[in-house]
Amino acid sequence: MKLKQLENMISIDDDTTDENYGTYFDKRSVEQLLKFGLILLDKPPGPTSHEVVAWTKRILEIPKAGHSGTLDPQVSGVLPLGLGEGTKALGVLLFGPKEYHALGRLHSLPSKEQLDNILNQFTGDIYQRPPQRSAVSRQIRIRRIFELELLEQKERLILLRVLCEAGTYIRKLLYDFGEVLGHGGTMIELRRTRVGQFDESYPLVTLHEVADAFATWKEKKDDSLLLQLIHPIEYILSELKSVVIRDSAVDALCHGAQLAIPGILKISANLQQSELVGVYTQKGEIVALAQSTMSGEDIQKIPKGHAFETKRIIMEANTYPKRWKSQATIKEKLQST
Numbered sequence: 001m002k003l004k005q006l007e008n009m010i011s012i013d014d015d016t017t018d019e020n021y022g023t024y025f026d027k028r029s030v031e032q033l034l035k036f037g038l039i040l041l042d043k044p045p046g047p048t049s050h051e052v053v054a055w056t057k058r059i060l061e062i063p064k065a066g067h068s069g070t071l072d073p074q075v076s077g078v079l080p081l082g083l084g085e086g087t088k089a090l091g092v093l094l095f096g097p098k099e100y101h102a103l104g105r106l107h108s109l110p111s112k113e114q115l116d117n118i119l120n121q122f123t124g125d126i127y128q129r130p131p132q133r134s135a136v137s138r139q140i141r142i143r144r145i146f147e148l149e150l151l152e153q154k155e156r157l158i159l160l161r162v163l164c165e166a167g168t169y170i171r172k173l174l175y176d177f178g179e180v181l182g183h184g185g186t187m188i189e190l191r192r193t194r195v196g197q198f199d200e201s202y203p204l205v206t207l208h209e210v211a212d213a214f215a216t217w218k219e220k221k222d223d224s225l226l227l228q229l230i231h232p233i234e235y236i237l238s239e240l241k242s243v244v245i246r247d248s249a250v251d252a253l254c255h256g257a258q259l260a261i262p263g264i265l266k267i268s269a270n271l272q273q274s275e276l277v278g279v280y281t282q283k284g285e286i287v288a289l290a291q292s293t294m295s296g297e298d299i300q301k302i303p304k305g306h307a308f309e310t311k312r313i314i315m316e317a318n319t320y321p322k323r324w325k326s327q328a329t330i331k332e333k334l335q336s337t
Contacts, residue, residue, distance in 0.1 A: 003235075012267060022320055039056070040205065041080070041207070045076045052079065053081065056207065056210065059207065059214055066082050067080065069166060080236070100170050102159070106156045106184075108183035126144075129172070143165045145162065174186065196239065213226045233314070242278045243280065251317065256313070257310075289311045291309045
């Protein structure tokens with residue numbers, strides 16, 4: 001199995017990896033996946049996203065899990081869940097688009113021309129005030145509608161596909177349709193069909209399937225079902241550019257050090273300054289999220305200097321051996337000489 005983000009990279013230097021430390025990202029055990037895993041859940045209508053996370057933690061007997069973006073209780077669909085330390089990577093999905101299929105009822109019967117005009121008006125940047133029952137301040141804000149497609153119409157009922165920026169309220173969108181038409185509009189049913197790069201073409205799982213797979217593992221020591229439904233957390237980061245580092249640099253990053261050029265082995269092509277990247281071991285494990293302080297061209301030309309500023313550490317410290325010296329250790333040695 002290969003990671004998309006680690007393909008076609010530019011080599012800066014060569015090194016070998018110590019097989020005694022770390023784990024290849026696609027060879028993790030169930031225990032490891034429960035700490036660095038991703039579940040693509042098909043949320044049912046009814047429970048809140050918070051309740052779904054709480055149930056998942058109880059089912060899997062883990063202390064920590066999180067979701068990538070709230071779905072209202074009555075809304076179903078794609079809800080990526082991060083397990084354990086994998087929750088630290090979920091924020092990346094907030095940058096990606098969301099897709100919804102919405103069933104709405106207009107309070108008047110529009111002509112085809114009127115409906116086409118509405119779709120055109122609401123494609124692109126729109127002004128939107130969050131509804132009264134929302135978790136955010138009700139300030140008017142701009143959200144982008146990338147695609148707006150009428151899939152089906154039956155008299156006053158319309159089925160829409162909406163590809164939009166995160167934070168767009170689809171219920172409010174249908175309400176605004178009705179306001180422009182003059183007689184109002186109401187959302188009847190909503191399903192989220194895509195979050196970032198994850199859509200319904202991926203194998204979505206239900207909470208019942210998660211519970212059955214976990215019980216099979218606990219009772220029969222059969223991990224085959226769990227290994228099918230828990231994915232490496234690295235899948236979340238497939239749309240980010242990447243950096244591969246030496247084993248000797250891994251633990252230093254986990255303790256808060258910044259990534260310097262001598263620790264870099266590979267970088268993504270066309271890397272620009274100030275880009276958010278994933279930092280990986282040679283085994284494909286995510287170490288941290290970082291922001292580039294140099295362009296890829298500079299990294300290839302300059303022999304030393306800090307090239308990335310660490311933003312979020314994901315790997316646990318001491319996964320790889322310590323091969324660096326702290327400032328305190330250096331100071332002690334200087335004082336003893």
